[in-house]
Amino acid sequence: MSTYNILVLGSGGREHALAWSLNRSPLLGNLYIAPGNPGTEDFGENIIALKPEAYGTPAAWFEAIADLIQDRDIDLTIVGPEQPLVDGITDFLESQGHKVFGPTKAAARLEGSKSFSKWLMAKYNIPTAESVAFSGKSVLDEVEEYFKASDLDWPLVIKADGLAAGKGVFICQDQQEAVEHLHRIREDETLRKAASRIIVEEFMVGEEASVFAITDGRHARLLLSAQDHKRIGDGDTGLNTGGMGAYAPAPVIDKHMLQIVEDTILYPTLGAMQLEGHPYRGVLYLGLMITDEGPKVVEYNCRFGDPECQVLLPAMKSDLLEVMLAAVNFELEKTEVVMSDDHFCCVVMASGGYPGAYAKGMEITGIGDVSGDALVFHSGTRRDGDNLLTNGGRVLSVVSKGPDLRGAIDSCYREVRKISFDKAYFRSDIGVKGLKRL
Numbered sequence: 545m546s547t548y549n550i551l552v553l554g555s556g557g558r559e560h561a562l563a564w565s566l567n568r569s570p571l572l573g574n575l576y577i578a579p580g581n582p583g584t585e586d587f588g589e590n591i592i593a594l595k596p597e598a599y600g601t602p603a604a605w606f607e608a609i610a611d612l613i614q615d616r617d618i619d620l621t622i623v624g625p626e627q628p629l630v631d632g633i634t635d636f637l638e639s640q641g642h643k644v645f646g647p648t649k650a651a652a653r654l655e656g657s658k659s660f661s662k663w664l665m666a667k668y669n670i671p672t673a674e675s676v677a678f679s680g681k682s683v684l685d686e687v688e689e690y691f692k693a694s695d696l697d698w699p700l701v702i703k704a705d706g707l708a709a710g711k712g713v714f715i716c717q718d719q720q721e722a723v724e725h726l727h728r729i730r731e732d733e734t735l736r737k738a739a740s741r742i743i744v745e746e747f748m749v750g751e752e753a754s755v756f757a758i759t760d761g762r763h764a765r766l767l768l769s770a771q772d773h774k775r776i777g778d779g780d781t782g783l784n785t786g787g788m789g790a791y792a793p794a795p796v797i798d799k800h801m802l803q804i805v806e807d808t809i810l811y812p813t814l815g816a817m818q819l820e821g822h823p824y825r826g827v828l829y830l831g832l833m834i835t836d837e838g839p840k841v842v843e844y845n846c847r848f849g850d851p852e853c854q855v856l857l858p859a860m861k862s863d864l865l866e867v868m869l870a871a872v873n874f875e876l877e878k879t880e881v882v883m884s885d886d887h888f889c890c891v892v893m894a895s896g897g898y899p900g901a902y903a904k905g906m907e908i909t910g911i912g913d914v915s916g917d918a919l920v921f922h923s924g925t926r927r928d929g930d931n932l933l934t935n936g937g938r939v940l941s942v943v944s945k946g947p948d949l950r951g952a953i954d955s956c957y958r959e960v961r962k963i964s965f966d967k968a969y970f971r972s973d974i975g976v977k978g979l980k981r982l
């Protein structure tokens with residue numbers, strides 16, 4: 545059997561889960577992770593120097609990646625995070641004859657430009673919130689004018705067009721809040737950049753959940769539905785984070801609902817992208833609101849979520865590498881994806897203070913005591929000799945499975961409590977929303 549040398553780009557829990565999953569494949573040759581983390585090291589070689597921050601521009605980083613691909617004879621590059629996809633890494637590497645799992649720059653606009661995705665959904669009748677787009681020269685003034693001049697139904701949602709690290713969306717209860725938010729955008733340089741275009745949209749009422757698919761542009765294989773937990777506090781309170789936990793599948797998306805999502809959202813989106821001349825290949829993440837009128841798109845993402853990836857990949861019975869190769873080679877039609885019938889829960893352990901200021905360098909103990917049935921994925925960790933230290937806001941994530949959601953949650957928290965570091969913080973209600981549905 546031939547094997548494939550693989551490069552994974554990224555350094556979080558998502559990439560640790562990718563490395564863990566790829567490592568189970570008989571098709572895997574050498575695995576490289578750039579830059580990787582202390583967890584990914586168990587499964588391949590970290591190329592620590594190849595981190596985007598070390599290069600002045602995305603283009604310079606892409607060049608360095610192409611050199612590594614040549615050097616190490618890499619057959620496929622799997623891109624973890626969204627930024628390089630939106631910056632066009634797939635186009636660049638493919639132009640040099642390399643294979644990449646992840647959409648092209650034009651296709652990654654599904655995530656990278658909310659005005660593009662709203663335009664596409666409107667054109668192809670894909671269910672989503674009603675919206676108005678603003679793109680003029682003084683876009684903030686235009687939006688302010690719109691709020692003041694029109695008789696509107698509040699609340700409304702203001703969305704910056706571009707990537708904004710989770711800070712680009714604001715739900716406004718009334719005109720005053722909306723105008724205040726526009727002022728905040730004016731004063732924040734990164735936000736202002738992301739907000740060169742602005743979407744104002746209808747507030748959708750319902751329960752949020754996500755559906756993930758791997759696609760070659762024409763055919764798609766559904767993984768599972770999942771729910772993440774963006775806020776820092778129990779009961780979805782407090783500030784937004786990168787994600788404090790996830791579970792899969794989400795009971796709010798039963799088999800019937802999943803079929804509706806496939807028929808009214810997933811395939812129409814793939815068809816639309818094909819018709820627009822930008823077939824979408826890679827992971828398509830559908831962020832959904834399950835409303836009384838059915839599922840509607842909140843947003844698309846062009847990659848796995850973190851921490852959703854940490855529950856989806858352990859739930860995959862099929863060979864991830866085989867499926868990714870099939871997607872890249874337009875052969876997904878011939879490839880089956882089998883998911884586990886079990887339930888999966890992931891709890892993120894963070895540094896106290898996150899998402900605000902927090903200390904680094906705390907010793908992490910107890911990982912060795914975690915049951916062999918559970919998984920620990922690293923995010924913000926660092927090795928110091930034999931010790932493992934905290935090195936970021938989200939430090940690590942623990943994943944457990946169970947025959948039902950309750951079992952998965954209970955066993956996950958049992959394992960989480962074995963791990964400790966100074967000021968460790970985790971939410972205690974991951975999955976509770978799902979339990980309430982049962």
Ligand SMILES: Nc1ncnc2c1ncn2[C@@H]1O[C@H](COP(=O)(O)OP(=O)(O)O)[C@@H](O)[C@H]1O
Nearest residue numbers: 673701710711712713745746747748831842843
């Ligand atoms: N139209 C909407 N109605 C209700 N809630 C929304 C709407 N749009 C966004 N949200 C809420 O805001 C969050 C962030 O919005 P999203 O479009 O996912 O942006 P991003 O993830 O890029 O920050 C969503 O997860 C959802 O909770």
Ligand SMILES: [Mg+2]
Nearest residue numbers: 710831842843
């Ligand atoms: Mg989102």
